[in-house]
Amino acid sequence: MSNAVAAAQARGFWRVYFNPLTIPYWGVHILAIVGIAITGFSWWGVALAGLFFLPRMFFVTGGYHRYFSHRSFKTSRWFQFVLALGASCTGQKGPLWWAAHHRIHHKLSDAPGDLHSVIQSGFWWAHHGWILSNDLEDTDYSRIKDFAKYPELVWLNRLWMIPPVAVGTISFFAGGFFALVWAFAVCQVMTWHATFTINSLSHVWGNRRYKTTGDDSRNNVVLAIVTLGEGWHNNHHHYQVSARQGFFWWEIDCTYYVLRVLAAVGLVWDLHGVPDHVRLPDGETAQEAEGTHVLDVA
Numbered sequence: 001m002s003n004a005v006a007a008a009q010a011r012g013f014w015r016v017y018f019n020p021l022t023i024p025y026w027g028v029h030i031l032a033i034v035g036i037a038i039t040g041f042s043w044w045g046v047a048l049a050g051l052f053f054l055p056r057m058f059f060v061t062g063g064y065h066r067y068f069s070h071r072s073f074k075t076s077r078w079f080q081f082v083l084a085l086g087a088s089c090t091g092q093k094g095p096l097w098w099a100a101h102h103r104i105h106h107k108l109s110d111a112p113g114d115l116h117s118v119i120q121s122g123f124w125w126a127h128h129g130w131i132l133s134n135d136l137e138d139t140d141y142s143r144i145k146d147f148a149k150y151p152e153l154v155w156l157n158r159l160w161m162i163p164p165v166a167v168g169t170i171s172f173f174a175g176g177f178f179a180l181v182w183a184f185a186v187c188q189v190m191t192w193h194a195t196f197t198i199n200s201l202s203h204v205w206g207n208r209r210y211k212t213t214g215d216d217s218r219n220n221v222v223l224a225i226v227t228l229g230e231g232w233h234n235n236h237h238h239y240q241v242s243a244r245q246g247f248f249w250w251e252i253d254c255t256y257y258v259l260r261v262l263a264a265v266g267l268v269w270d271l272h273g274v275p276d277h278v279r280l281p282d283g284e285t286a287q288e289a290e291g292t293h294v295l296d297v298a
Contacts, residue, residue, distance in 0.1 A: 035182075046182070055086070063087040
């Protein structure tokens with residue numbers, strides 16, 4: 001456990017999970033629950049939440065994670081800002097904060113110093129304590145110098161609350177209370193917890209194809225479907241620079257499919273692939289790998 005995490009947890013459960021900065025987080029949860037109780041369960045609402053969940057999740061996986069954290073592809077400065085703005089709409093703080101924290105995770109994965117390790121700090125901290133604690137509010141710009149040179153990203157990193165508030169406001173004026181509940185609140189809660197499962201579950205639940213990663217990262221087809229491809233987490237820790245985390249054709253990776261479409265129309269380019277010598281574990285053939293892929297949620 002890092003000194004920063006230990007110090008934050010030492011302040012107590014209430015200070016971590018219910019400090020003033022968490023009011024919007026829990027407020028959106030309450031809005032989702034109370035809103036469903038008021039409007040009633042609706043399949044149209046579920047469809048609306050699912051419809052807006054997909055782009056939200058992509059901006060997190062394709063933007064915050066694969067681009068800003070790992071630079072797994074290239075893009076223009078204007079589309080770089082689009083990715084940052086879209087991901088900021090999901091209420092997971094700014095692009096530089098998110099990527100800087102994630103880079104620490106990979107440098108010290110599941111070892112002392114990892115800021116959101118379930119192995120080091122427990123389930124609840126790994127799931128959302130790391131993003132709720134006001135003790136980890138600062139951005140370590142020294143870890144994100146490659147993007148901190150862009151003033152528009154620094155501005156967005158500081159004012160990251162504006163995009164999600166704008167999304168909620170637009171939802172209300174576009175579709176009333178029903179849209180506010182389903183398109184914003186329910187969808188927002190879904191996006192948060194889907195993202196957070198990669199920290200809290202993908203290091204304890206699944207299969208480890210690559211056992212030389214030095215951590216407990218795992219592949220899990222359920223999490224891969226929920227997070228548009230992020231559940232192939234052991235693959236990712238094995239070869240972090242790849243834009244494709246589902247290394248084999250049967251490993252569903254919707255984020256990568258969208259990136260391929262964006263590359264086809266020229267919005268992104270130079271997508272890092274997975275070399276054959278990286279893809280296969282020592283002594284395993286492609287046929288053997290295909291024969292064992294069904295065990296990825298064991």
